[in-house]
Amino acid sequence: MTKKQVSPARFLHWYHWLVVFASLLLTVTAWKISDNQIQAKRAALFKAQSELLLTQISERMSHYEIALKAGAAAVQTYSLQTPASDWKTFSDTLNISESYPGINGIGIIYHIPKSELDSFLIQQRKTRPNFAIHPQQQEQAYWPITYIEPVEHNMKAVGLDMAFEHNRFSAAKKARDTASTQITAPIVLVQDAKKTPGFLQFIPFYDTSEITSLAQRQTHFVGLVYAPFIMYKLMEGTLQQSNRQIVFSIFDGKDNLYDELTESNHHYDDKPLFSKTVTLNMYGRPWTFHIQSALSFRTSTHSSQPLIILGSGILIDALLLFIFVTLTRAQNSAMAIANQITHSLAIKEEYYRHIIESAPCGIIITSDEGVIEQINPQTKSLFGYTDDELIGKKIEMLVPSRFQPNHPQHRNSFHKNPSHRQMGIGREIFGMTKSGYEFPAEIGIAQFKDGNDLKVLATIIDMAEHVKITEELKRSNKELNDFAYVASHDLKAPLRGIMQLSCWIEEDIIEFANEETKENLSLLKSRTARLESLLEDLLSYSRVGRKGGEIQRANVHELVLNIFDLQPSSENISMTCDITLPEINTPIAPLETIFRNLIGNAIKHKGEGKLMIDVSGQEHITHYQFSVADNGVGIDPKYHQQIFELFKTLRPRDDVEGSGMGLSIIKKLLDYHKGEINVISDGISGTCFTFTWPKIL
Numbered sequence: 001m002t003k004k005q006v007s008p009a010r011f012l013h014w015y016h017w018l019v020v021f022a023s024l025l026l027t028v029t030a031w032k033i034s035d036n037q038i039q040a041k042r043a044a045l046f047k048a049q050s051e052l053l054l055t056q057i058s059e060r061m062s063h064y065e066i067a068l069k070a071g072a073a074a075v076q077t078y079s080l081q082t083p084a085s086d087w088k089t090f091s092d093t094l095n096i097s098e099s100y101p102g103i104n105g106i107g108i109i110y111h112i113p114k115s116e117l118d119s120f121l122i123q124q125r126k127t128r129p130n131f132a133i134h135p136q137q138q139e140q141a142y143w144p145i146t147y148i149e150p151v152e153h154n155m156k157a158v159g160l161d162m163a164f165e166h167n168r169f170s171a172a173k174k175a176r177d178t179a180s181t182q183i184t185a186p187i188v189l190v191q192d193a194k195k196t197p198g199f200l201q202f203i204p205f206y207d208t209s210e211i212t213s214l215a216q217r218q219t220h221f222v223g224l225v226y227a228p229f230i231m232y233k234l235m236e237g238t239l240q241q242s243n244r245q246i247v248f249s250i251f252d253g254k255d256n257l258y259d260e261l262t263e264s265n266h267h268y269d270d271k272p273l274f275s276k277t278v279t280l281n282m283y284g285r286p287w288t289f290h291i292q293s294a295l296s297f298r299t300s301t302h303s304s305q306p307l308i309i310l311g312s313g314i315l316i317d318a319l320l321l322f323i324f325v326t327l328t329r330a331q332n333s334a335m336a337i338a339n340q341i342t343h344s345l346a347i348k349e350e351y352y353r354h355i356i357e358s359a360p361c362g363i364i365i366t367s368d369e370g371v372i373e374q375i376n377p378q379t380k381s382l383f384g385y386t387d388d389e390l391i392g393k394k395i396e397m398l399v400p401s402r403f404q405p406n407h408p409q410h411r412n413s414f415h416k417n418p419s420h421r422q423m424g425i426g427r428e429i430f431g432m433t434k435s436g437y438e439f440p441a442e443i444g445i446a447q448f449k450d451g452n453d454l455k456v457l458a459t460i461i462d463m464a465e466h467v468k469i470t471e472e473l474k475r476s477n478k479e480l481n482d483f484a485y486v487a488s489h490d491l492k493a494p495l496r497g498i499m500q501l502s503c504w505i506e507e508d509i510i511e512f513a514n515e516e517t518k519e520n521l522s523l524l525k526s527r528t529a530r531l532e533s534l535l536e537d538l539l540s541y542s543r544v545g546r547k548g549g550e551i552q553r554a555n556v557h558e559l560v561l562n563i564f565d566l567q568p569s570s571e572n573i574s575m576t577c578d579i580t581l582p583e584i585n586t587p588i589a590p591l592e593t594i595f596r597n598l599i600g601n602a603i604k605h606k607g608e609g610k611l612m613i614d615v616s617g618q619e620h621i622t623h624y625q626f627s628v629a630d631n632g633v634g635i636d637p638k639y640h641q642q643i644f645e646l647f648k649t650l651r652p653r654d655d656v657e658g659s660g661m662g663l664s665i666i667k668k669l670l671d672y673h674k675g676e677i678n679v680i681s682d683g684i685s686g687t688c689f690t691f692t693w694p695k696i697l
Contacts, residue, residue, distance in 0.1 A: 016324045020317055027313025035306040042301045046274040049246050050291045053239070054278060060238045061201075061282065064103055064227055065181050067094055068203040071106060071225040076205050080222050082108065084127055084147050091149030102237025103227050104189065107148030109162060109172070109202075110223040113141045132159050139163040143172055145226075156190045157228065168200060174284060175202035176221045179211055183283040186255040189228050197257045198230040201283065231258045245297035251288040267294040273301075362460035367453070370395045370411055382462060384434035395458075400432045414445060414456075431460060439464045551696060553583045554591070556626075560615050563596050567603055572610045575599070579617035581624065585696040590669045595628070597662040598689050602630035605687075623675070623695050629688035636683035643679070666691070 074090055075082050087108060096103055112120045117133075124131040124146065133144040143162035148154045162168045167185040175182040182202050189198045206220040231250070235258055247260040247267050261268060275292035356363050362379035366372050372390050380386060383398055390397075395411075396404045431441040440463040447456055506521050513521075557579045564575045595615075602613050614629045635643060644667040670677050670691055677691040 020320050020324075023313065023320060024317050027310060027317065030313065031306050031310040034309050038301075038303045038306060042273060042297075045301060046246065046276075046293055046297065049244055049297075050276060050278070053244065053246060053248065053291065054280065054289065056238055058280065058282075060102065060234075064100060064201060064229075065203070065283075067096070067100055067103075067106060068181070068201060068225045068227055070094070071108070072203045072205040075108065075222075075225065076207075080205075080207055081123070082147070087147040088149055088151075097150070100237075102229065102234040104191070104198075104230055104233065105148045105150060105154045105157075106225070106227050107154070107157070108146050108223055109143055109226055110146045111141055111143055111176075111221055117142060133161050134159055135161065135164045137161055137163045143169070143224075146223075148228075154191050154228070160190060171200065171284070172202055172224060175204045175224060177214055177217055179204055179206075179217055181283050183285050185285060186231075186252050186257055189230060191228070192230050194230075196230060196232055197255070198228065199252075199257070199285075201227045201229065245294050245300060246291055247294045248289055248291040251290070252285055253288075257287070261290060261292065267296060269293060269295045269298060273298055359459075364390075364395065364398075364458045364460065366395050366456045366458070368447075368456065370408065370456075373455070379460065382433070382460060383431065389434075398431055400430050400438050403430070411456075414447075431462075440467050550587065551585055552588050554586050554588050555583050556581055556591075556617060556624075559588070559592060560595055560599075563592065563599055564613075566596075567599060573603060573606065573613070574610070575613040575615065577615045579615060579626070581617055581619055584624065586693065587673075590673060591693060594666050594669055594691065595626075597666050598628040601662055602628065602632055602687070605632045606630070607633040620695075624693045625690065626693060627688055627690045629686065631686045634683045634685050635679060635681040635687050637681070640679050640681070644677075 071090060079086070091106055094100070094106065096106055110120070120142075121131065121133075133142055141163070145157050145160045145162070148157055151158065162172045165187070167187050171182045171184040184200045184202075186197045187199060188195050192198060202224045203226070204217075204224050205222055206217065207222050208216075208220045211217045211220055247265060247269075249259040249261045250257040263270070269292065272292035272294075274297075275290070277288060277290050279286055279288045281287075356374075356376045359376060359378060362382045363376045364372055364379055365374040372393055372395055375387065375390055379390070383390075396407050399407050429441050429443055430438045431443075432438050442461045442463050444459045445456060447454060449455070502521060502524050509517065557577055560577050560579060564577075567573075599613060599615075603611065609631075612631050615627070616629075617624060617626045644663045666677060669675075674694055675692045677689060679687065679689050681687040
């Protein structure tokens with residue numbers, strides 16, 4: 001039987017639909033407001049960047065004007081007929097290439113009546129023999145560019161007469177007649193090989209300060225300080241496209257001075273978001289700026305926020321519908337789940353209660369102020385109190401009286417760093433029963449939250465039996481070590497006597513003893529020597545840990561070489577030592593014992609052929625690592641753990657002299673000094689022992 005589909009509308013009330021409609025209306029409103037805000041921010045940004053562009057250009061022109069005025073003031077102050085060398089000094093002082101980027105140079109134009117032309121030329125040719133005025137013209141006076149710096153880039157302009165061309169001449173005369181800064185209409189500078197648009201800027205200077213009238217200005221006029229500009233260089237020195245998000249063009253009337261509004265400009269946007277036209281009066285010339293937003297402006301100001309708001313709002317409306325339907329249909333299921341969770345929590349609470357009550361150690365739960373709130377049966381058995389005698393009391397009542405004053409301080413320290421840890425690490429801890437009996441304890445503490453309240457759970461274990469067993473083990477180990485020491489020490493004297501007697505007997509019967517008797521005497525001496533070696537090793541083994549050894553400066557490389565030199569020499573045995581460590585601080589005796597036993601073992605088990613021993617060492621942050629490798633008979637991997645046991649040898653005692661304790665002594669020394677040893681061998685050829693040795697700073 002197919003389940004009947006129910007329309008979502010059946011589950012919704014009128015107020016559900018009201019919420020959905022209000023949410024949709026709010027979404028559309030937020031989308032519209034966001035879109036308007038984005039557009040307003042874009043317009044404000046375009047306006048700000050446009051105003052910044054105009055301000056930068058105006059300020060830059062004012063900057064150049066200040067330089068020209070400084071030149072005019074210098075000429076009027078010191079000498080109206082300034083020598084070329086003085087003008088070069090003035091230009092170098094300005095450092096125009098660095099301080100005035102975009103300017104093509106700075107120079108002086110003198111006004112020369114025809115009657116004074118010859119004397120003017122004679123004066124200039126004293127220092128510049130090739131100076132000449134060009135081109136020829138029919139005016140009553142000459143306006144030649146007399147000086148310009150830097151002259152290397154402006155040589156073609158030297159001697160150029162402003163009267164030869166209308167735009168130059170009219171601007172020059174206007175500057176003279178108004179006693180103000182003027183610029184020319186667009187011109188092409190003679191020094192510009194590209195023949196691009198440019199202009200000149202003029203500042204007049206006079207031989208008197210009385211120039212209030214036009215007649216006075218024309219009468220006392222001496223010349224002009226001027227600067228030539230190539231328009232694209234001026235813009236490159238003033239602006240950088242990477243720092244702006246607008247492009248523009250500049251027109252002087254109908255003449256194009258500068259143009260970025262071309263398809264060849266990769267910043268150009270053929271469908272700009274914003275554009276505007278502004279005309280500025282630039283020192284007597286109308287400069288018209290056509291400004292529009294660049295492609296970078298469109299990219300950087302693009303915002304998906306309105307669409308995100310609209311899409312998110314519609315999605316939220318859909319989710320609201322889904323939630324309303326789902327919540328209505330799931331209401332009964334939610335109640336059932338809540339009941340199930342409540343039942344589950346009750347079961348878990350019972351489960352944890354059983355764990356606490358059946359724990360083999362005492363468990364106490366206290367508040368953060370140390371007030372006992374809950375205990376388990378083992379706590380009552382351990383301390384001898386009832387529930388009523390402990391619940392609500394301070395935890396200090398379970399601490400011996402001599403420790404009670406400091407216990408709150410320890411509790412506060414734990415609350416500041418509430419990590420799970422054993423209490424009282426580094427000091428002895430005791431508990432006190434109701435009868436006043438004190439017992440050593442191990443206490444673990446942990447902090448947890450019960451709602452908004454902090455609680456502390458403490459576990460208590462009676463360590464009295466453990467301490468008793470530990471002390472007994474320490475005593476037994478000491479007695480065993482003492483016995484091994486005494487036994488090995490006291491047995492050495494009788495063994496030496498047996499050895500001496502064997503030698504005397506051998507001397508007495510050497511002439512008439514048969515071969516079997518001689519072999520038996522040799523075997524007696526050999527095994528007596530082996531027993532003496534065994535006792536010596538047993539004595540060394542028992543001494544490990546009795547004295548840590550005096551810390552000394554040691555050269556490990558020399559130590560290893562000395563040990564090898566004391567071994568039985570043979571042409572078939574060689575050693576290399578690759579230890580380049582500096583002198584180290586270490587107990588020398590145990591380290592020397594380890595190297596001597598490892599090198600001696602390699603020699604004892606060398607096998608057939610030439611034995612090569614390689615000793616190496618490396619320094620690490622906390623320890624040194626040494627290796628002793630040989631090409632001897634090797635050790636089967638299945639014996640790698642057994643070889644460190646007492647009296648363990650892998651070959652018959654009569655084949656190889658040794659007690660079987662060398663590696664055991666090494667292992668015990670390294671255990672005492674917190675070092676480790678490992679063996680690498682395939683059991684066929686070669687063995688490498690690697691051990692670590694602590695670094696003492």
